[in-house]
Amino acid sequence: MTTSQTTDAGAALAAVEGIVGADRVTRGGLGDNTGLFRQRDVLASVKPGSAEQAREVVSAIAAARGAVSVHAFSTGRNWGLGSREPATDTVVALDLSDLTAIRDIDVAAGWAVVEPGVTQGQLAGLLADTERMVNVTVSTAHSSVLGNALDRGVGLRHQRVEDLVGLEVVLPDGELVHVGWWPEQDRKTPVYPHTLGPSLVQLFVQSNLGVVTGATIRLLPRPEALRVVRLNFTPDNLGAATDLLRRWVTQGLAAGVPKFYNPTAARGYGSAPGQFLLHVPVDGTEAAVAALSAIIAEEATRSGVFTEVSTTDATDPTAEHHAVTSLVERSYLGDPDVTDRVFEQKMGMRADQLDSDLGFLFFLPLLPFTAEAVVKAEELLARVHADTGILAGGTGNVLGADLVDLVVAMKFDRADARAAHRALDRLYELFSEQGFLPYRLDVDHHGWIDRVGGRPSARAFARRLKDSLDPTGVIAPGRYL
Ligand SMILES: Cc1cc2nc3c(=O)[nH]c(=O)nc-3n(C[C@H](O)[C@H](O)[C@H](O)COP(=O)(O)OP(=O)(O)OC[C@H]3O[C@@H](n4cnc5c(N)ncnc54)[C@H](O)[C@@H]3O)c2cc1C
Secondary structure (H helix, E strand, O other): OOHHHHHHHHHHHHHHHHHHOHHHEEEOOOOOOOOOOOOOOEEEEEOOOOHHHHHHHHHHHHOOOOOOEEEEEOOOOOOOOOOOOOOOOOEEEEEOOOOOOEEEEEOOOOEEEEOOOOEHHHHHHHHOOOOEEOOOOOOOOOOEHHHHHHOOOEOOOOEHHHHEEEEEEEOOOOOEEEEEOOOOOOOOOOOOOOOOOOOOHHHHOOOOOOEEEEEEEEOEEOOOEEEEEEEEEOHHHHHHHHHHHHHHHHOOOOOOOOEEEOHHHHHHHOOOOOOEEEEEEEEEOHHHHHHHHHHHHHHHHHHOOOOEEEOOOOOOOOOOOHHHHHHHHHHHOOOOOOOOHHHHHHHOOOHHHHHHHOEEEEEOEEEEOOHHHHHHHHHHHHHHHHHHOOOOEEEEEEOOOOEEEEEEEEEEOHHHHHHHHHHHHHHHHHHHHOOOOEOOOOHHHHHHHHHHOOOHHHHHHHHHHHHHHOOOOOEOOOOOO
């Protein structure tokens, strides 16, 4: 930084302290992150007490004329992709976790207005025993609904961006705008995110065009009944199991996001060593669920592809997988389990210990939903294991007839960080060569956006938007744009 930039940054920080109070500003970096990504030069972490304070902080940073920028996060549990770290240096971190208001809610109409610090556990708790539910993820119950959606996270019903219907955004010059659908005081309008004209909500997803201080979130109708059919199979049957699963999805038998787990990932759900696991959710009325699960179980058994087929894990208290499958079923019904039992079983520790005690990385490519692609992806994970010694869990989230979000998770001893990062680099290279491109980036691989982020003309257009809205780089330079 030049002397004048240091002066501008210092003045901005003093202004920020004046806005939020000195007790809400912590000077210095963000501490450990579970990915062991390089810790950025973070000047301070600021925790506004209200959305208006967050807006004023952005205005104060804008006044620093590019000497410093602001990186916002909601609850900062972006584990494996950087946790709270920004993409670049010389940044003030804007920690929005104290903005925990559910400002308004209409259960019958299916929406809630939430702030960034509202967790999935908090919102789900409010909806318990109602006819609506939240599309929850399998991350901790204490992660943000909004933060996850803003990075295109994936819930158990669909990708979370589908739940974003309206956003309250602070633009780089400090102006506050409401895009998409918002409730009106005097009349009830149907929930519809696009409004007339260009659809603006998605402009602020994986985006550094604004800081989001609130959102209208869709609440989904809760199915009357739901069951998860559990199937196990050996690695030689991966292609055949994929074909069968795809048929159940395309023919409308499965609901939400069916999941398949490679043997490393399946261990977290109690499967025997060497076994793949498949969870196929079916939902609707009681009669529909009974019929659909029976059809799937009968076809699965007849196929000879599976070593185990069960439709009764959750209803039979004596079943070996009763506890875990019950929790899985509840999460498909919008209950993220505030005690984090499955999360802790998978991670081997409490959520608040991850950043200091565990090594953990994510790589998140999209695959075509074909047997060929799924088998190829598993081969690539084996190759990375052979090359680096790092064993990756692979969980396939089926996002429709043609798309799989493959969650590649690497849990490692923190002393093995170098090998784990070598594995991560290999994953980017090998998967991208095959056309299996990542749809979320970790903080050390943001540069990959020019290699895998669409056509050059689209990138140039996005940068023109950024330059015209944020010429001095007030908001999160390098983050996706
Ligand atoms: C065991 C385990 C299971 C997991 N399961 C899932 C899963 O099922 N699905 C899934 O998607 N992820 C999953 N994750 C990954 C991660 O934990 C979640 O995505 C989590 O919700 C992200 O943390 P957060 O909600 O605190 O978001 P944050 O970390 O707050 O936000 C994520 C990013 O979005 C941007 N952002 C956030 N808030 C704002 C804002 N207000 N304005 C502008 N930009 C903003 C920032 O760049 C931030 O870095 C899992 C992780 C683990 C360890």
